[in-house]
Amino acid sequence: MKAKLLISSLLLCAVATQAQNLKSPDGRLECSYGVDNGKPYYMLKKDGKTIIEKSYLGFVLTPYAVQPYTFKNTVDNSDIDFYSNFEQGTVKKTSFSETWQPVWGEESEISNSYNESKVEFTQKNTSKKFDVSFRLFNDGLGFRYEFPEQQKLPHFVIKQELTEFKTADDNTSWWIPGDYDSQEYQYAECKLSEIKANFYKNVRDNASQTFFSETGVQTPFLMKTPAGKFILIHEAALVDYSCMHLEYDPIGKKLVSHLTPDAKGNACYMQTPCKTPWRTITVVENAKELLASRITLNLNEPCAYSDVSWIKPVKYVGVWWEMITNKSTWSYTDEFPNVKIDETDYKNAKPNGKHGATNQNVKKYIDFAADNGFDAVLVEGWNIGWEDWFGYSKDKVFDFVTPYPDFDVKMLNDYAHSKGVKLIMHHETSSSVRNYERCMDTAFRFMKHYGYDAVKTGYVGNIVPRGEHHYGQWLVNHYLYNIKKAAEYKICVNAHEAVRPTGLCRTYPNLIGNESAAGTEYESFGGNNPEHTCILPFTRLVGGPMDYTPGIFEMDLTKLNPDNHSHVNSTLAGQLALYVTMYSPLQMAADLVENYQRFPDAFKFIKDVAIDWQKSVYLEAEPMRYITIARKAKNSDNWFVGGKTGLESRTSTIKLDFLDPDKQYVATIYSDALNADYKNNPQAYTIVSGITNSKAVLSIKTVAGGGYAISFVPATAKDLKSLKKLK
């Protein structure tokens, strides 16, 4: 990934007098900043209208936890004010513009242009200081605190960050509940002032969850103003810091940052020079522009690796959905009330007869992957320890290298490789992160020995060390440690239950996926709302790709497991749409082999669809309602369109002017049948093929929970003869 620097006019103009504002390259966004009664603040306007009102900046610090001399004395927990009595100092202004090429992505080139002000703020009574760097893009603002090296502040502990986001209006908002340990919720839609009343609306049980406030929400946090603008608050480049939530203050009518604390109630342990992640406020005129915004990626550092040849997008199948639906099990036996990794004798244990990761079953998936051009097969439940892996705060829960007796790791890898397929490793940690770190090098060496080059990690349950949270600084540090360590072995990471992505895949592109939201698995745990996949691209996906694991063809899960009465809330055609609308360099065909074999014509789209893109065009978009995207495959003339519909049926009308005007294409449209119904008739779809070109306009009907997918392939002379024009 080589950054191509187009313009880089680093015009450093250190101004002694206060420069009070900053404009975006197109001049439409304006950020002003200063000190008001000793409190640093910023404001944001677009076209002269206020988007963010005066919002204050600062921190509450806490002393180092010096132990008491006697337990009669209390520890000094008094807050340290790092938010008032400031004065503004020098402002440094710079401009920057580049185009860079991601290793993988929604497009092959990304433009990155901004104007920047770095503003110095000094606390008068303590002489401690921080700078705030404001970067103003045409589509939004990023700012971060930077703490220069200074004698008065060599190290410090942040108890809370007090960054405010005071919007001008009582915007409509889309959000999930603020939680230190889980993001696996569905989205609520309400006014800011209604958050409290709606807090529990979409709460559901999770293996680890810790709320902090009834007006606490997570980022990316999306709003729509009364004037129809969209505002998105998130963070970029979350490194060695605690993940930021937001808390809505109904009295001050503002959102305030809320950092995930550690076991002692502190958020971040800092050492100058250092900086916070970027706080981002994307401001765009419509939801399509939101999808096209690259602020989060642009605020991350360029790729940290000199060689990225080993990082590849992957389309895969897996021994997974059958466990999620409880058709088969991760565990091998029902004999043991518990397991000790180094002691339990599996060789003589009686198999439960439902184990998913057997040689026979895995070979079936390998054959299917090879026959259909998939790159890889994920296998979960291959390693010992699943009999009591969860809920007991086990320390040594897995060793990541010992297969169950019915999983022949060498034979299966050799078999897969002989067919041009790779196996994907699975490292469920059960959130016992010390154990995982102790095993990590050995586990990665084991992977390389057998030829694995990608791992899906998991962090189910409460964190060990106990008292830490999934989104605290301790774990944020761990996840990146894992990614960097994997890179040493040229291994790609798809981290589930880890902290939500913040664009770090620009810097560490071996982070090829994250979960960090309710994925398809919840279709087996009671179902996702049909509109769920119509909000994720505007929120969760802003930070990085999601391993959503789409492609379920059998919505009636009693067919897989008579005891599972959950229903997949989507039509089959809607599932196909997700391969385009839910961008990811890692795409799974999640359903069972036999379900794909029942619908080979529809399955053809999953086989055909690309997973890496030269260009993306956002055709239709309204959060929670619908989303339609066209994408051109990298190094190919093929285009693919996905259109996903939320709770209300609709007709999608799209102009094909994104196609090459000099070409004719064979279009194949996979769409909901007229009598399709996501609940009662989800498998009713139609497939139509015909010749078309860039001048055409298509209208496609979709039902609630439905959708459609189209492939466009340049037409051959034979096609032009044999196929009709598309109507």
Added chain:
Amino acid sequence: MKAKLLISSLLLCAVATQAQNLKSPDGRLECSYGVDNGKPYYMLKKDGKTIIEKSYLGFVLTPYAVQPYTFKNTVDNSDIDFYSNFEQGTVKKTSFSETWQPVWGEESEISNSYNESKVEFTQKNTSKKFDVSFRLFNDGLGFRYEFPEQQKLPHFVIKQELTEFKTADDNTSWWIPGDYDSQEYQYAECKLSEIKANFYKNVRDNASQTFFSETGVQTPFLMKTPAGKFILIHEAALVDYSCMHLEYDPIGKKLVSHLTPDAKGNACYMQTPCKTPWRTITVVENAKELLASRITLNLNEPCAYSDVSWIKPVKYVGVWWEMITNKSTWSYTDEFPNVKIDETDYKNAKPNGKHGATNQNVKKYIDFAADNGFDAVLVEGWNIGWEDWFGYSKDKVFDFVTPYPDFDVKMLNDYAHSKGVKLIMHHETSSSVRNYERCMDTAFRFMKHYGYDAVKTGYVGNIVPRGEHHYGQWLVNHYLYNIKKAAEYKICVNAHEAVRPTGLCRTYPNLIGNESAAGTEYESFGGNNPEHTCILPFTRLVGGPMDYTPGIFEMDLTKLNPDNHSHVNSTLAGQLALYVTMYSPLQMAADLVENYQRFPDAFKFIKDVAIDWQKSVYLEAEPMRYITIARKAKNSDNWFVGGKTGLESRTSTIKLDFLDPDKQYVATIYSDALNADYKNNPQAYTIVSGITNSKAVLSIKTVAGGGYAISFVPATAKDLKSLKKLK
């Protein structure tokens, strides 16, 4: 270390009826047990007289920390009763006797004989159960809880252990304050009922300290009954469990176990089958028998290593005392307000001119070690990071492999090896244990590459992960992980600030030392009481050897550093005594080279004294008052005697009947001069040599804070001619 089994009469007699008591092999100790109103209990008598009155056994458990569904609900923290409603089941009785050979120790053979009852207790309402194994030796009782594998109790969390020790009398006791993070206190002496009034008597500041109760004390906890018997409470084989303190209950007049909690307030995460450490009650007629007791070692498992040829006792000097006295520094420069291990540029930093671990200084110590027959040189402050290593809760505080610019790791190791000397590695972790675990393999490989085979570890300051404590299960697990990992590399470990030893050196003899008490360093931090070294052998040393670092010849520390007004509270002769009285396979001559060069005649004893023993004879002993021990060197006919005196001057009178009656010996006596005074004239000593034999009786005067040392070497014909008889 091959265990030689003399008798092993494992007579398993499972009795359906309750067997209510157990006798020691000599029949003098009697342990009874049973259930009283549903509560399991035990009692202990000696010669028919009660030592421990009816004392109850049990636990408070806590549910797994299931997170709240909403934060309105509270987590279920309700205690789970695992101490009442029990009934007694089967009792299994066995007897055991063996003699085993430690890799190193106070003697070359250790006898281990006991009778055992394993008693089953089942909680009637829950069907959960535990067994208690009682092992009765001639000199005391060990018992532990064993939790068999059971469907009703696959995993559980111990909130507290409720083991009671109800002594029959208000005994005199010797103790240090109960603390989750530090053992570096001096001992108090008072009645049990007076603990509360004396709690703060010996409290002093430590880098990490957490008290839990004003009647909380640590083990080994020593008592003397009105009848003159000694009772010592400690634990043996602390593995994957939390360290036990004791809390005196003044109303119930009993001591109750108190486990070190984690950040969530829970003590131990358990999985059946499992067991607690042994709880030990040594009961002896006098303090000499206490020193001879081997209960703690005997209750540990046999050596875990098949090859122990690489584990050797070590006599060493070091670049250490000069830093402790602040004559020189661990750090290299004063330029940086803080340090980032991967970023700070030391190469261009200005040295502070006081750095201890310089090539020149280390070579001086290597030369001195080689010239005087020492095995090794410890060097602290050799690696980057010391500029801000402590007090800031730094995560990545050291990397353990990067030397300061003035320490040439290859040259110095090569130089040392060319002279038959080894360097000892130093791994100060600053209690950032995740960082240490991440670095550990690399650090050990680095050591082996350069030829180090021993490491001194350190855990100064509050634990990271924050909220964990030095003596909690998390850290107990870490320390053993470190020892086992070191063994993979054939490295010996001397762990400072780690959990107090519990005899694990039997199983893992590469644990060649621990600190776990106030060592000689405190002589530079205000001074240890003169009686301090007269209590440690009866308490702290019961669990394993201490790296006390004796041998200070210059008591006036202003001579080293004009700003250090601390005084070493011992005579020079008293320092020599410690090499015999403070048993350790790892003995340091801690003072500066130049101070030894001033007293070459006295230094000769440190050069001569053995560090591994065939036999030890305890001649005089009274806690806090005095201790005199004779030891025969392993594979040698030489004997050494050490006599240490507390706060009151005295005359030590010892019969030499431990000597071989067929031999004449040259005895060299190093003792306090008549005008010696630990405060005002500590360097006044006399050295007398002469011929003696096993029929002689010696009377040696010692002053307060003083002591003496004697070497006995079989006399040659020449000696017999040239030397006079000792008077």
